[in-house]
Amino acid sequence: MQHKKSVMRNKFASLLVLSLVTVVLSITDPGDLDVLMQFRDGLENPELLKWPENGGDPCGPPSWNHVFCAESRVTQIQAQGMGLKGSLPQNLNKLTMLNNIGLQRNQLSGKLPSFSGLSNLQYAYLDYNNFDSIPADFFDGLDDLEALALDHNNFKATTGWSIPKALQNSAQLTNFSCMSCNLIGSLPDFLGSMPSLTNLKLSDNKLSGEIPNTFNGSVLQMLWLNGNQFTGPIDVVATMESLTVLWLHGNLFSGPIPDNIGNLTLLQDLNLNTNNLVGLIPNSLANMKLDTLDLNNNQFMGPIPMFKASNVTCASNKFCKASQGLPCSPEVMALLRFLRGVNYPSRLVSSWTDNEPCNWVGIRCNGEKVSIINLPHYNLSGTLSPSVANLDSLSQIRLQSNNLSGPVPDNWTSLKSLETLDLSGNNISGPLPKFGSTVKLLIADNPLLNGDKNAPSTGDNAPSRSSGFPTNSRSTSSKGSGSSPTDSSVESTEPKGSKQSTFVSIVVPVASFVVLAFLVVPLSIYCCKKRQDSKLAPSLVIHPRDLSDSDNAVKVVVASNTKGSTSALTGSGSASRNSSNIGESHIIEAGNLVISVQVLRNVTKSFAPENELGRGGFGVVYKGELDDGTQIAVKRMEAGVITSKALDEFQSEIAVLSKVRHRHLVSLLGYSIEGNERILVYEYMSQGALSQHLFHWKSLKLEPLSWKRRLNIALDVARGMEYLHTLAHQSFIHRDLKSSNILLGDDFRAKVADFGLVKLAPDGEKSVVTRLAGTFGYLAPEYAVTGKITTKADVFSFGVVLMELLTGLMALDDGRPEETQYLAAWFWHIKSDKEKLRAAIDPTLDIKDETFESISIIAE
Structure with missing residues (x-):
């Protein structure tokens, strides 16, 4: 026991x-x-x-x-x-x-x-x-x-x-x-000098200012600053030699791409889309073997180089030619290098496009050769480029009253036709090169030249003061015909303060103006009379407006009647017409590409049926191919649908896509207006519409979309619509978002298309429309019933697209049982029942438990 x-x-x-x-x-x-x-x-x-x-x-x-x-x-x-x-x-x-x-x-x-x-x-x-x-x-x-x-x-x-x-x-x-x-404010300095920081992602905030100098030499490997409000140059990023991914798109960065960008030998992905970057593309960038390079929607100039990157997009810039590897004319290159020397002023960048310098602001030609550079009072800063010496027919250089500095290039003395060089009112430094006795050199009011022993002081090269009376940079002259621009400078070898000099400097401009008035006014009246009496065939003329106007645009005039009368339509869509006008005049933002119908006929083989991609309410879409192999989509309005409604949609498409640029919105590459032809040209989306892959994949012998691809498509559309609603400089409502208006590229990344029904979002809470727009099945109920339109209408349509992605069913299909015909209403009733939801999911999807969980979250 x-x-x-x-x-x-x-x-x-x-x-x-x-x-x-x-x-x-x-x-x-x-x-x-x-x-x-x-x-x-x-x-x-x-x-x-x-x-x-x-x-x-x-x-x-x-x-x-x-x-x-x-x-x-x-x-x-x-x-x-x-x-x-x-x-x-x-x-x-x-x-x-x-x-x-x-x-x-x-x-x-x-x-x-x-x-x-x-x-x-x-x-x-x-x-x-x-x-x-x-x-x-x-x-x-x-x-x-x-x-x-x-x-x-x-x-x-x-x-x-x-x-x-x-x-x-x-x-x-x-x-x-x-x-x-x-996030708001500036980019914190200390982030650039943190010793271990390799991945920094600050996309889609409200950060502003410049990239701090503390990022110089940073060890960052991945830097995402896209979708902010950053400004200034991007020079500092060229010192960050560990970078593999650099996203700067959707900001306000300015200036050129730094020449030493090629030092980033590890870089694989560079996105500079939608900024204010300007200038020539550096050779070092062209030679970089990147996976992806996006230069769209900037103001890059000169030739498009032969890039070594695998995937390159560079649309909506100011290149002189449309294809890679095609050179600009030598005179264009000389002027663009001059522009680089004066730091690419925006007033000139917006005008100095294409391969025809004779049409540029401040440039005049004699025949097809540049003869005058006339840019006084343009607030130019920077230095003078030796490239100007390549303009061998140059007779006048008028750069007075700017803020130019540095020396006058020695090789300018080789300009054998040069008659006048006016650099007065700048900060030019010496020594001055020795010009020939036939060159009138005007260099007064350059403080750094005072006391320069090498400055000429007598004869034709005597320093003189420019009167500052600017020559009209838009007029042209022909030396061969004996006409020449009025000389705005007055030579004087007398000291400053001379009464005679003062008298001459006042009287000569006034007398010149009076003489010009007597000559120009009768001539203008005569030209107007001639224009009214002449008969014009249907044509298209482009008039660049005065670039001193902050609202600078390109005015496209289409004369359609026999007398050439036109009507004016502003960019906002308001119109004024005279009683006899049947033509149109559109104000379109500078930079849009006007393409001739003949070019489009050539690339589509005269709109051949075998090139047809699809048909819609607007007309027919054709596939085209440029000489360099670039594929485009050409949307041609059919003659039978040219109604006022169709024309409104055509003009809306141009107006919207010239203002909004985003990687998930289809880019408008150009348009054509000739006679009855109304044609829009877009980037080609090789995989077609999302609707084809959801509803018609069997008949088209396509592979069904995987769940991962559907998720990516949904995210792409959401980002595009977010930009349209909140991130663009104006807020827009699409009003017709649907799966057939979502296009897919080679990599199945999605872009929203068809902006013919886009409406500017109201400043207030809502706007009432008198004509319903959109597609049944995707229309928000409150919009369909009341006509009250807000961005929420697009959100509803996006929700219907999500339902289509989940179920593989069309938004509206009277071939289905009655309770399921309207997808949105049916889905709303079954989304909380997991068994019914699982049964409703597209049977082509391989659904695992974790995948179903993510689908359930999206369904909610």
Whole structure:
């Protein structure tokens, strides 16, 4: 009996010891447990975590789902992509041993708790939630932080916020991502000098200013600054030799691409789309073996080089030729190098396009050779280029009253036809080269030339003051006919203050003006009379307007009646007509490409049926191919549909696409207006419309779209529509978003097309339209019933497209059972029933559980 009692005592002692060991090894720190309980209590749907409601031990055994521990302390919380709703506990930073938290892609909201003092934290992923504020001390004490993602949280929506300096103390940080999180202000200096930072993604915020010089030589490998409001040059990025991906698109960067961009030998992806970058493409860039290079929608000039990059797009620039490898004329290149020397002033950049310099502002020609550069009072700064010496027919150079500096190039003395060189009123420095005795040299008011012993002082080269009376840069002269521009300078060898000099400098311009008035006014009346009496065939004339006008545009006049009368239509669509006009005049932004119908006939083989891509309400779309192999899509309005409505849509398409440029909106490459022809030319999208791949893939012998491709397409469309609604310089409503208006390229990336029904978004909450636009099945109910139009109408249409992507069913199909004919209404009823939802998913999709979870989230 005694033995049995002893055995029982030993067993009890053993169990007690074992229990105590278990308690010691597994009971979670009470403070950590309290934080986790508060985390669960703050959720609207805590059941998704599958944590026990009462009791239990987060650190186990068994441990709670999504929680990881070391001994008794919580070290990780991994609950990403679960659809969690609610807020986080504000004392989350009491989990002092936390080193990894993954809560991305949920629906968490409210104030983000401070992470101050989490000195062990290495990885924090909080992106794609709905947090609305971030505390000022969030970044304090994050000594070991290596990766932080805060993307797509609208922090401080009304005021915006800036990255605190405390982040610079996280010396181990390698990845920082804060895309679409409402950042404002300038790019913090310290980000450029952080020793470990290799990936920096700050896309789609409201950051402004220039890239700081502290980024010079940065170790960054990936830099995303796209979709902000950055300005200034991009020279500093050429020193960041570790870069592999550089995205600067959708900003306001200006100036040329730096010549040393070729130093970025590791770079694979460069996107400069939609900026104000100008100038010649450096040879070093052309020779870079990039995977992707996007130069669209800038003001690049000169020839398009033969790029070595695998995928290059460079549309909507100011190149002299349309194809790679074609040279500009020598005179164009000489003038563009002059333009580079004076820092590409915007007034000239907007005019100096194509390969015909005789039409450029400030340039005159004798025959087809440049004879005069006339750019006084243009606020030019920079230096004079030796390239001007290549303009061998140049007779006058008039650059007075600017801010030019540096010497006059020695080789300008080789200009054998030069008669007048007016550099007065600048900051030219010496020594001056020796020009021939026939050259009138005007160099007064250049402070750095005062006392220059080498400056000529007598004879025809005597320094003289220009009167500043500018010659009309738009007029032309012909030396052979004996006419020449009025000389605006007055020679004088007398000292300043001479009464005679003052008298002459006043009287000569006035007398010249009077003489010109007597000559020009009768001549103008005569020309107008002749123009009214002449009969003109249907034609197209382009008149560049005065570039001193800030609203500079190109006026396209199409004379359609026998008397050549026209009507005016402004860019906003307002029109004024006289009683007999049947022609049109459109104001289109400078830079649009006007293409002759004959060229389009050639590239489409006279609009051959075998080149037909599709038909629509507007007309027929044809495939065309340029001489260099570039493929284009040519949309031709059929004669039978040329109604006022169709013309409105044609003009709307041009007006909108000349103002909005985005990688997920189809680019308009050109247009043609000749007689009854109305033609639009777009980039060619080789995979056609999304609708073909969703609804007709079998008959067209296509592969069904994978779920990953459908997700990418949805994201592409969302980004394009976001730009149209909020990021463009004006807000637009598409009004006809549908799967047949979403086009796919070689890589199945999507672009929104067909802007004929686009409407400028109202300043107020809504706008009432009298004529319904769009396609049934995609129309928002409130728009269809009331006619009240907002950007929400596009959001509804996008939702219908998402339903099509999920189900593979058309938005409206009377061939389906009655309850499923209208996709939006049917889907709304079944989306919350997981079994019905799973049955509704396109059967071509290979649905795994995790994929179905993401589909369920999208469906909601």
